Amino acid sequence: MIDRNAFSQAAQKIIDTPQLDAVFKAGDFTFRSNHDGQGPLFNNTSCQGCHIKDGRGQVPASSNEAMTSMFLRVGDSLGNAEPTYGDQLQVFGTIEGQAGGVLAKYRGALDEGQAYGEAYTWVEYETITGQFSDGESYSLRKPIYKIKDLAYGAFIDDVQFSARVTPHVYGSGLLESIPEQSILAYADPADSDKDGVSGRAAYTTHPITGERQLARFGQKAVTGSVLQQIAGAYRGDMGVTNSINPDEPCTSLQIACSEQAKRENDKHHDGVDLNNIDLAQVEFYNRTLAVPVRRGYDASTDVWQAEVLAGRAQFFAANCHSCHIPRHKTGSAPGSALGDVDLVSIKDSRTNITALEQQIIYPYTDLLLHDMGGACIVTRESVDAQSCDESEQQCVYVQRCDGLADGRPEGEASGSEWKTPALWGLGLVQTVNPKATFLHDGRARTIEEAILWHGGEGRAAQQAYINMDKSQRSALLAFLGSL
Numbered sequence: 001m002i003d004r005n006a007f008s009q010a011a012q013k014i015i016d017t018p019q020l021d022a023v024f025k026a027g028d029f030t031f032r033s034n035h036d037g038q039g040p041l042f043n044n045t046s047c048q049g050c051h052i053k054d055g056r057g058q059v060p061a062s063s064n065e066a067m068t069s070m071f072l073r074v075g076d077s078l079g080n081a082e083p084t085y086g087d088q089l090q091v092f093g094t095i096e097g098q099a100g101g102v103l104a105k106y107r108g109a110l111d112e113g114q115a116y117g118e119a120y121t122w123v124e125y126e127t128i129t130g131q132f133s134d135g136e137s138y139s140l141r142k143p144i145y146k147i148k149d150l151a152y153g154a155f156i157d158d159v160q161f162s163a164r165v166t167p168h169v170y171g172s173g174l175l176e177s178i179p180e181q182s183i184l185a186y187a188d189p190a191d192s193d194k195d196g197v198s199g200r201a202a203y204t205t206h207p208i209t210g211e212r213q214l215a216r217f218g219q220k221a222v223t224g225s226v227l228q229q230i231a232g233a234y235r236g237d238m239g240v241t242n243s244i245n246p247d248e249p250c251t252s253l254q255i256a257c258s259e260q261a262k263r264e265n266d267k268h269h270d271g272v273d274l275n276n277i278d279l280a281q282v283e284f285y286n287r288t289l290a291v292p293v294r295r296g297y298d299a300s301t302d303v304w305q306a307e308v309l310a311g312r313a314q315f316f317a318a319n320c321h322s323c324h325i326p327r328h329k330t331g332s333a334p335g336s337a338l339g340d341v342d343l344v345s346i347k348d349s350r351t352n353i354t355a356l357e358q359q360i361i362y363p364y365t366d367l368l369l370h371d372m373g374g375a376c377i378v379t380r381e382s383v384d385a386q387s388c389d390e391s392e393q394q395c396v397y398v399q400r401c402d403g404l405a406d407g408r409p410e411g412e413a414s415g416s417e418w419k420t421p422a423l424w425g426l427g428l429v430q431t432v433n434p435k436a437t438f439l440h441d442g443r444a445r446t447i448e449e450a451i452l453w454h455g456g457e458g459r460a461a462q463q464a465y466i467n468m469d470k471s472q473r474s475a476l477l478a479f480l481g482s483l
């Protein structure tokens with residue numbers, strides 16, 4: 001289905017099995033729903049609010065519009081959480097008697113003891129220009145992130161930010177089922193084949209079994225499973241505690257947040273905000289959302305369009321496939337670590353999800369970390385962009401970066417490493433959400449701009465693109481659009 005619902009289909013084997021289809025639909029419902037116990041701090045009220053139609057979020061249209069489907073992570077240059085604000089800036093807070101989310105107010109949580117949103121964040125773009133080898137020019141928008149209205153006081157001096165726009169979720173279960181060994185086969189951390197591309201595996205600890213496992217979700221590869229990812233999202237993005245993340249997203253320095261959390265728990269009395277049945281259903285839903293079918297060929301004759309074939313050749317000639325590995329084969333897909341779930345209960349058993357097993361898939365990713373180059377500087381500025389002293393007036397924190405770097409290490413990734421994203425479904429991104437854009441922070445308005453931002457290990461591929469003539473560039477874009 002090539003329409004706005006292109007990312008919202010169940011895998012066929014799920015549709016064909018009524019019991020599984022029922023769990024998929026229940027998970028879909030919960031994915032779209034607001035929850036009891038949401039807050040005291042949050043970025044959005046539902047999964048779907050960010051993963052718009054199971055696809056991407058979007059950058060706000062103006063600086064007056066709060067970020068709702070993107071956010072800024074926060075921390076220091078060594079990868080530690082910010083002591084007061086934790087690892088993410090939640091722009092909404094919860095205040096008794098005020099409906100909906102409450103935005104940040106400068107010193108509001110300190111002076112009034114109320115759980116305001118933590119800070120107001122926005123982005124401004126600067127235009128930078130460049131030229132293809134054939135003389136045609138291009139322009140890119142370079143983001144400058146700004147943060148004001150800090151409700152809980154100043155940040156530490158060495159504060160770093162990482163803007164993230166919401167990625168798509170379909171195909172997650174297939175990516176989860178690629179055997180670790182198949183991914184490790186592509187890692188070349190010391191670049192021993194000297195092609196300028198290394199690729200490093202990141203690891204994490206399974207939240208239930210405690211096993212060390214390859215990290216493959218999140219834009220810096222910090223979580224190892226769909227379950228770990230979504231349990232973190234419930235807590236960090238929505239303030240919905242669960243069996244895996246039982247604590248509200250308040251740090252010990254955020255008294256107003258903890259006080260509000262106590263008031264909420266007085267109301268709910270059931271330990272955590274979300275039960276495991278809902279959590280496991282949403283996990284199942286995310287794992288079994290299907291990848292849209294390829295376009296770019298004549299369905300009646302099965303013949304590929306000439307331009308798509310030519311673009312595919314350019315993709316390999318530019319060495320894009322050294323990171324965007326086209327083909328993988330999934331292995332086994334054990335059921336949820338929480339246990340098998342149906343509509344009303346959860347059992348101790350773990351039945352494999354056969355729809356995800358032994359599948360040949362074309363995600364175009366190695367799921368490894370790559371140094372994409374660049375560096376960032378954070379300054380404190382007054383409203384008129386002069387330097388600023390927080391003891392006298394409110395400062396605006398400003399992050400400027402060269403290249404794709406964010407300057408904020410996370411998990412095992414450095415401040416300039418990113419996980420290669422899957423390219424499947426790329427051509428339908430703006431069909432599903434016309435406001436969606438590309439790269440980790442949505443700075444690229446088009447697929448072409450995303451390619452032009454590649455630096456570091458991706459520099460040679462970017463240069464190859466710049467050196468292509470116009471017909472070669474169009475062909476490559478036609479190929480990417482058919483994925």
Ligand code: HEC
Pocket residue numbers: 031043044045046047048049050051068069070071164165166167168169172216217218219220222226229230233234237238282286
């Ligand atoms: C406030 C916006 C927001 C909300 C709400 C949200 N997400 Fe996300 N989601 C993101 C962002 C941003 C990322 C990338 C995170 C990163 O880079 O570490 C992400 C990543 C993911 C991924 C991993 C994608 C990948 O391939 O790496 C999955 C799966 C996911 N979210 C599912 C969910 C589910 C399920 C919910 C509801 C419980 C949810 N998300 C709620 C913004 C959101």
Ligand code: HEC
Pocket residue numbers: 197315318319320321322323324370372404418419420421422423426437438439440441447450451454457458461462464465480
């Ligand atoms: C060194 C590894 C590497 C190479 C080589 C590489 N990429 Fe990427 N690519 C990445 C990483 C990592 C990202 C994510 C960067 C970010 O979000 O900041 C990315 C992002 C993208 C995106 C944006 C995807 C999205 O979901 O928004 C596109 C499109 C893309 N690459 C296409 C290409 C093409 C085409 C080539 C060859 C000309 C190429 N890449 C070469 C690693 C690579």
Ligand SMILES: [Ca+2]
Pocket residue numbers: 037038039040239240241248264273
């Ligand atoms: Ca809560």
Ligand SMILES: [Ca+2]
Pocket residue numbers: 041085086087088089090118249
């Ligand atoms: Ca926070």
Ligand SMILES: [Ca+2]
Pocket residue numbers: 188191192193194195196197198
């Ligand atoms: Ca190499």
